[in-house]
Structure formats: C-alpha cells, structure tokens
Amino acid sequence: MADFVQSNETKNAVRNLAAPISDVTTFDGIVQSVIATNPFECVDYMTAGINNPGVEKTREAYTVRLVYQDGNAKTVGIASHRFNSVTGYTVGVTALMVAADVTTAHAGTPAHDEGDDSFSATVRCHDANGELYMVNFSRSRVTLTSYSDDAILAKVETWADTVAALA
Numbered sequence: 001m002a003d004f005v006q007s008n009e010t011k012n013a014v015r016n017l018a019a020p021i022s023d024v025t026t027f028d029g030i031v032q033s034v035i036a037t038n039p040f041e042c043v044d045y046m047t048a049g050i051n052n053p054g055v056e057k058t059r060e061a062y063t064v065r066l067v068y069q070d071g072n073a074k075t076v077g078i079a080s081h082r083f084n085s086v087t088g089y090t091v092g093v094t095a096l097m098v099a100a101d102v103t104t105a106h107a108g109t110p111a112h113d114e115g116d117d118s119f120s121a122t123v124r125c126h127d128a129n130g131e132l133y134m135v136n137f138s139r140s141r142v143t144l145t146s147y148s149d150d151a152i153l154a155k156v157e158t159w160a161d162t163v164a165a166l167a
Contacts, residue, residue, distance in 0.1 A: 013144045013153055015160060018167050020115070020139040024062060026165055027119045028086045031057065031137055034123050039159040040135075040152070042125040052126065058134075060121040062089035066096055067116075068108030077106030089117075127152055142166060 021027045034040075035055050042054030061082055068077035081096060083089040096102065097110050120138045127133065133147040135156060144156050160166045 010146045010148055011153070012146070013156075015142045015157075015166065017140050017142070017165075021119070021165050023114055024086055024089055024117070024119055027121075027137070027139065030163060030165060031060075031121045031123065033163075034135065034159075040125055040155045041128065043128050045126045054126045056124055058122050058124045060084060060086075061119070062086060063118045064089060064093050064096065064112065065116040065118075066110045066112050068103070068106035068110055070108045076108040079106070079110075089119075 021030070035057060038055050040055070044054045045052050061084060063080055063082045066079045066081075067075055068079070070076050079096070079102070081092055083092050093112060097112060099110075103110060118139060120136065123135045123137070125133055125135060127147075127149065129149055129151075131146075131148060131152065133152055134143075134145045136143040136145060142156075142160060144153060147153060
C-alpha cells in the first residue's frame, strides 16, 4: 500500500488587531482597496479554461445584533441577522429597527450597538510564483492562509502596516 508523501508546506499567519475595525464602512473600504489596488501584486490566472482575476472576494458575511429592551432598559430579547453583502447589512439594519411586528413580538424596543456586529470577508490571491492563498478579514484580525513563500507574508504584512485600522 502506498504512503502519502508531503509535496509542499503551507503556512498560516494571524495579525490580531489592537482594536476592532470600527464600522462596516471602514471594513468594506479595506477589503475593496485590496481588490481595486492589488497591493500584493497578484496576477490573473487560468483554471480549467476559465480566466480568473489575480485578486477576488470569494466570501463575505455581515451579522447585525439587536437587543430588545423594555421600558426599564431590561433586556427582553436578542436577535442576530446575517447578510451576505454590505448592502444587505445596511438595508437590513434599517428594516429591523422599524419592524413593528418583531418589536411587538419581543415586547421591547430595539437597540443596535454596532460594536456587537461582526464582519468577515475572504480574498483569494494568485501570486506571480503560482501560489493561491487567502487573506481573511474580520473585525479583530487578518489571517493569511495557505501560503508557502515567505515573500507573500512580507507583502501582506508590509501592506497591512500602511492601513491604520489594521494596527
């Protein structure tokens, strides 16, 4: 029986942020800037006859958390809603805050503390050396996954050092 033989070594690295990214607009701006400016110098590539961009967002999720309070500011209900886009999140927050039936069902008034919300997005990158790797963003950290070449880590880290919200 044949054995598996390791063919390469992939690495992961995490940058824990000193403070969470403040809001969805700042978060989305960071992710969109990676896609628009390609600071890691990624290159387009072809797989199975399909052209792929060197940098592309492959996943995103935005979760809003509402607390429902009675007249004495006592919590009487909690709701979390997950959206797959910034637009969905923004529209969803507005709709949920004025959803009379939901407010009645909770017997309280909704309060939205944006600090309790969570955001995440994954960007797939294709390095000029042929490696595919992921940069995962959340409010509290940036994770670089599935890379082998330390030069990739250096590029991502150098870029992150220039983004104040990623300190």
